[in-house]
Amino acid sequence: MSVYVTDFSISPWSVNHDDAPGGAHEGTVDPATIVHTTNMDGSENHDFLIVVCPVCQAASTHPVGGGAQPQSVQQMFLTHAQDNGCPCGQIAASDPNGLAESHVRLQVNRMDGPGRWALG
Amino acid sequence: MSPFARVNPGDLIQAQNLNQVVGSLNGTSGQGVPITQTSVNDATNYALSVQNLEVTNSRALNVLKSDGSLLIRADVNGVNLGNTTITGPTLTVPNASIGNAKLGPDVARANLLTNGGFEIWQRGNGPFVSAYCADRWQASGAALSVSRDVTNTDTPGSCAAATVTASGSNLLFQALSLNEGSWANLYGKTLSFSARVRTSTANAVRLSIYDSVNNLRYGSYHTGSGAYQTLTVTAPIAVGATGVIQVSVHFDVACTAYVDNSILVVGSQPADYVPLHPADDLARCLRYYELIGEGVGSGWVMGGTVATAASQAIWLTVPYKARKAVAPTVTKNGTWQVANCAQPTVWQSSSNDTILLATSSAAGAANFYANAAGQNLTIEANP
Numbered sequence A: 001m002s003v004y005v006t007d008f009s010i011s012p013w014s015v016n017h018d019d020a021p022g023g024a025h026e027g028t029v030d031p032a033t034i035v036h037t038t039n040m041d042g043s044e045n046h047d048f049l050i051v052v053c054p055v056c057q058a059a060s061t062h063p064v065g066g067g068a069q070p071q072s073v074q075q076m077f078l079t080h081a082q083d084n085g086c087p088c089g090q091i092a093a094s095d096p097n098g099l100a101e102s103h104v105r106l107q108v109n110r111m112d113g114p115g116r117w118a119l120g
Numbered sequence B: 001m002s003p004f005a006r007v008n009p010g011d012l013i014q015a016q017n018l019n020q021v022v023g024s025l026n027g028t029s030g031q032g033v034p035i036t037q038t039s040v041n042d043a044t045n046y047a048l049s050v051q052n053l054e055v056t057n058s059r060a061l062n063v064l065k066s067d068g069s070l071l072i073r074a075d076v077n078g079v080n081l082g083n084t085t086i087t088g089p090t091l092t093v094p095n096a097s098i099g100n101a102k103l104g105p106d107v108a109r110a111n112l113l114t115n116g117g118f119e120i121w122q123r124g125n126g127p128f129v130s131a132y133c134a135d136r137w138q139a140s141g142a143a144l145s146v147s148r149d150v151t152n153t154d155t156p157g158s159c160a161a162a163t164v165t166a167s168g169s170n171l172l173f174q175a176l177s178l179n180e181g182s183w184a185n186l187y188g189k190t191l192s193f194s195a196r197v198r199t200s201t202a203n204a205v206r207l208s209i210y211d212s213v214n215n216l217r218y219g220s221y222h223t224g225s226g227a228y229q230t231l232t233v234t235a236p237i238a239v240g241a242t243g244v245i246q247v248s249v250h251f252d253v254a255c256t257a258y259v260d261n262s263i264l265v266v267g268s269q270p271a272d273y274v275p276l277h278p279a280d281d282l283a284r285c286l287r288y289y290e291l292i293g294e295g296v297g298s299g300w301v302m303g304g305t306v307a308t309a310a311s312q313a314i315w316l317t318v319p320y321k322a323r324k325a326v327a328p329t330v331t332k333n334g335t336w337q338v339a340n341c342a343q344p345t346v347w348q349s350s351s352n353d354t355i356l357l358a359t360s361s362a363a364g365a366a367n368f369y370a371n372a373a374g375q376n377l378t379i380e381a382n383p
Helices: A072-082 A095-114 B015-025 B278-284
Strands: A003-007 A013-017 A025-029 A035-038 A043-051 A057-064 B063-065 B068-076 B078-080 B085-087 B090-091 B139-141 B142-150 B158-163 B171-177 B190-199 B205-209 B217-220 B228-236 B245-253 B255-266 B289-292 B303-307 B313-317 B328-333 B337-339 B344-350 B353-359 B365-370 B374-381
Touching: A003 A043, A003 A057, A013 B142, A025 B063, A035 B344, A043 A095, A043 B344, A057 A072, A057 B015, A057 B344, A072 A095, A072 B344, B015 B289, B078 B228, B158 B245, B190 B205, B190 B245, B205 B228, B217 B228, B278 B289, B303 B313, B313 B344, B313 B365, B328 B344
Parallel strands: none
Antiparallel strands: A003 A013, A013 A025, A035 A043, A043 A057, A057 B328, B063 B068, B068 B078, B078 B085, B085 B090, B139 B171, B142 B158, B158 B255, B171 B245, B190 B228, B190 B255, B205 B217, B205 B245, B289 B374, B303 B365, B313 B353, B328 B374, B337 B365, B344 B353
C-alpha cells in the first residue's frame, strides 16, 4: 500500500509500511517530519504530503484525495492543516477546526471528485 | 377439402360419407392427408404417424386453440409451439425471452471482479495480515493470514491460501467503490458471487455480498469435505447504497482454506469462473497498483542532466503503465544510485504520471537511477 499513519492519537504517530520490500513493518514518526512537497517557486504544495518510513526510509507522497489509503491520508491532511494551517494561506493554525475541514474537503473534491471524502 | 357430413343417429349412412372419411385418411387429392398405419404394440414404431407426402411443405399436423390461434404446427420448418420453434436440433425462442435465471452456470458472463483468479500478486507472496494481498483483494482480521499458493490450486496458476487461527471477523474481500466510474449502475440489480473454496473444516467458510442498505447477505458454508467446492451467494444491491459493494470470503472459525477462481456477475444465476485474457487481467490490476523499476535488467528509472552549478533541478517524468482510478500515492523504495545529486523525491503526481526531482550537488554530470531489487516506485490508487 504505502507508508501511512495508523494512529494519530499519540505523538509520535504510528505508521505502517505494508508493502515494503521484504515484508510489512511499523514504526513511529514525529508529525513535524511530515511535510508538503515543494513547488518550482519554492512554496509548499498543499495537495501533497510526504511520509518517510522510520524503518527503511521509503518515502510515500500522498495526494490529498487519499491515494492508497483514503481515510488515513485525508485525516493526515486535516490534522496537518488544523495544527499548522495550510501553505496556500487560506487556513491559519489558529482557525477553527471546521474551517480546515472545509478546506481539505474542497481539495479532495477538486482532485478526485465528489464522493471521495472518507471522513464522514 | 370438402367438409365431412354429419350422420345423426337413425340416419341412413351414405356411401359418400364413408368414402369421404376413407379418402381423407388416404390423402386423396382435395380430401385430406394420408395416415400411415403402423403397429402400436411395438418398440420401434410410433403409435401414430402422420405423413404428408407433399415434398415442399410436408404439412403434417396443425392444432389450433379455440380462438383459432396456433397451438402446435409440424411441417417442413419444424415444430412451432406458438411462441417457440424447434427446427431439427435447434431451438428457436422469441428474442429477449430467456431470463438470467434460466441460464446454466456454464454460460460465460462478464466478471466484475479484478484478479478474480488470484493470479496476480504484485505486492509479493505474503503472508499478508490486515492488508492488500493478491491484487485488489484485502485481508481483514488479525487472526487471518493470506499467502500466495501454487500447489493447492483449483486450476493451474495460483490461489489464496488462508490460515485462520481464531474465530471472528476474518475476511478476504474485494470492494467496488460506488464513487468509481460506473459501479453505481449496479443499483437495483441482483448480483451473484461465487468462488472455488477448499477446506477440511465444516461450517467455517462462506461468501457474502454487502451494501450499505442491506448489509451482509450470506451464502451456504463449505461442508468441510477437503475438496474444492463452488460456494455462491446471490443478493440485490439497494438503490441509494453508498460507499462500496463488497464481496467477501468469510472465515468464521479457525481453519486452513484455499480460495481460487472467483466471479461476480449481474443476475440471480451464478456463473462458472472463466479466466480473462492475461493482458486484460493485468490491465485491470494496473489501474490500481503498479511497480516501476522492479529490478536488475529491466524497468530502470533514470534521470540526469549536466548541471552548471549546485542546486539545479533534475526533473524526470515517469508515465504509468495504466491510468489510475484516482490520484495515487507514490512511494519511492530503496536507496537509489546517484551521482552528483541527492536522492530523488516525488515532486508531484497525477492519475497518469509522476514527476521525480533531484538537486545537483555541484557543476557537472548529475544523475539518479534505480537498477536493483528493492529500488523502485510503487503507485497505488484505492478508490
